[in-house]
Amino acid sequence: MSLNVESAPVITQPAPTPLRLIDDAGLAVDPSEAGGFALPSPEILLGLYRRMVVARRFDVQVTALTRQGRLATYPSALGQEACEIAAVASLGALDWLFPTYRDSIALLTRGVPPEDILASFRGEWHSGYDYYQHKIAPQATPLATQALHAVGLATASKLKGDHTVALTLLGDGATSEGDAHEAFNFAAVWQAPVVFLVQNNQFAISVPLDKQMACRTIADKAIGYGMPGYFVDGNDVAAMYAVVSAAVDTARNGGGPSLVEGLTYRMEAHTNSDDPTRYRDSSDVDAWRGRDPIERLEKYLVSVGVLTDAERADITREAEDLAAATRECMTRTAVIDPLELFEHVYATPRTALAEQRDFLANEIAEHEAAAAKTTGESA
Structure with missing residues (x-):
């Protein structure tokens, strides 16, 4: 039997520079440089901004509680808010999210209460939330195992014809795992309705990206599996939302899987037990602080007159109320049997x-x- 290469879909290589819709200065890029993706409406962007601000306040509060000894460990996602918030905002109510241990703010944004998110980090229970209620699988600590679970659910969805999409979050290090290869390959062969979102924060704990792989970008790997890949500025929530939403729509409409790489940076340590000064320079961290995803979107929203002082104050109140509720629930003694x-x-x-x-x-x-x-x- 001969391989009919003429019937295979034509997959183009992603651009060598990350796609963005809003630049570091908070200005909309020229449409000719937007890769065919439209800038989301100011109303949508304002909603994404609110979610990012609230999520960061939660993340900062939980990190402080961990340093106080209230939790055993916590992997911060500070600086990666654009990837996670865009992912959750792109999903429908019946779609499923398959997160990693670092994606607590994604769970928060999808409606999981703080005390349920933090139950496992506190050592109180294996996982504190109802998977079926929230359509969120357990946060995976073993790298890439959740990618296979996502493909399994997506394939079942396709067989049942219920149009459910599975989105799984991965780190750059996870793409070097055999489980990731199996998930990518199976999803592409069977055209499973799944989106692989890789948060490339450039370190697999202490191993930098250039010591993990020799390819130009992680998104380039998609072409070898026969699915589209997108290389996106992971600190531009507008671009992340536009691309991930398109990938979700493609999957839902029978177009198969996509791989989206969001180029971002892990601002905090890997966990509270890690010393990042041993493997990265503080100057690199400072450079990425200048590319903060929240500040970038804030500049744009102010420039178009959408983010007012009253709106900003309301968002701050919501964030502080959440931080207070998180502190309160972590002061209660856990009853463990x-x-x-x-x-x-x-x-x-x-x-x-x-x-x-x-x-x-x-x-x-x-x-x-x-x-x-x-x-x-x-x-």
């Missing part, structure tokens, strides 16, 4: 697991009895 470890493991209980549960239950009972006896004697 160790025996919950054995729940929801199997649909049909296994004998060995039941024996382990009974063993732990007896140990807990003996410990509590001993503690009660000690307390009574000391009284």
